[in-house]
Amino acid sequence: MSNPTPASEPVTLGVDIGGANLKYADTQGNVSSVEFPLWMRPDDLAGQLKADFAAFPDASRVVVTMTGELADCFLDRCVGVQHIVDQVCRAVKQCGGSSPLFYAVDGHVHSAAWAMEHVDLVAAANWHALAKWVARxxxxxxxxxxxxxxxxxTTTDLIPLCDGGVATASRTDFDRLSEGALVYLGGGRTPVCALVDHLDWQGHPVAVMREVFATMDDVRLLLGYQPGDASDCRSADGKPRDAFHAANRIARMIGLDHRTVDVENAKQLAIQVHQRAQAIVSEAIAAFGGRGPLVVSGHCSDLLPIDSDGRQRISLPAILGDDVSRCAPAFAVAHLVG
Known part of the structure; x- marks a missing residue:
């Protein structure tokens, strides 16, 4: 990262460190999302960050939010936060940048030393950063x-907003799970067996196998909500992310395979799973009540039913673009500071 000339505006780079993805957005409009399995390679984080920072040469400061401390490679959230803070500081130092800042659920950014001492306020704070920016x-x-x-x-976040601010006293994942604001359902990694206990096949309900044979990634791929990629084998069975293999994975949920279930049949199974996912999201929204607008973010908005009681929708993908919306928490922390 370079230092801008005195006459230029400082460029802030927001970084959202998750357990499976690293997301970046700067105040110049540049964004990037990089798959990084933190739970498998926690000690490689600094090296990955350093490599990714090269795409943002004008950034003069880094602001970080995170959820990666939840990765099961860490004994607890304290260990996770401290490890991530240390790795970020190493990466920034190696790039010659100034000391990074860390966003906390108190709505402010803090030094690395402060983050090390207040891990529970820094842990899983990306939802709060996004909500604060959206509210403003x-x-x-x-x-x-x-x-x-x-x-x-991986997840669906539901955050009430009012009067230009975040209208919830919840701070931790436990708080938000308790109030129904954190729904562990997403458009990628969620196992099919976590959503449905049976699927209708040829007019009969069939119990699903409680194994991670297929995920929401397969469901959305088959239904055209995201593209397949035959060169990408990051799937439940390690085989290509294409329609044929996604159909085979879905079929295995009811003890069948591609010999019996073709792609078109598999789509009918996928529709059932997708509808159940939509119902879960809809029920969670309804539990919050209210009639105000829904501000929709993230790259899996198809999981929000089209008819949400007629409430007005404000779409961040439509306003900011799909790429920025995918990296929305990183975009938010960058602009809250920058």
Whole structure:
């Protein structure tokens, strides 16, 4: 990272460190999302960050938010936060940058030393950063209240907004799970067997196998909500992410395979899973009540039913673009500071 000339505006790079993805967005409009299995390679984080920072040569400061401390390679959240903070500091130092800042659920950014001492405020704070930015950006439209619905690959975040701010006292994942604000359902990694206990096949309900044979990634791929990639084998069975193999994975959920279930048949199974996922999201939204607008974020908005009781929708993908919306928490922390 380089230092800008004195006459230029400082460029802030926001970084969202998850357990499976690293997301970046700077105040110049540049974004990037990089798959990185933190739970498998925690000690390689600094090296990956350093390599990724090269795509943002104008950034003069780094602001970080995270959820990666939840990765099961860490004994607890304290160990996870401290490891991530240390790795970020190493990467920034190696790039010759100034000391990074870390976003906390108190709504402020802090030094690395502070983050090391206040791990529970820094842990899983990316939802709060996004909600704070959204509440400010759309304050006039949300004056009577609203709900941010952020649907990613792993989770769905539901965050009430009002009067230009975040309208919840919840701070931790436990708090948010307890109030129904954190729904562990996303458009990528969620196992099919976690959503349905049976699937209808040829007019009869068949119990699903409680194994991670297929995920929501397969469901959305088959239904055209995301593209396949035959060169990508990061799937439940390690085989290609294409329609043929996705169909085979779905078929295995009811003890069948491609010899019996072709792609078109598999789509009918996928529709059932997708509808159940939509129902879970819809039920969670309804539990919050209210009639204000829904601010929709994330790259899996198809999991939000089209008819949400007629509530107005504000789409971040439509306003910011799909790439920025995918990296929305990183975009948010960059702009809250920058």
């Amino acid at each position: 950006r759309f304050a006039s439209q949300l004056s009577g209240g609203g709900l941010l619905v952020d649907i990613g690959s």
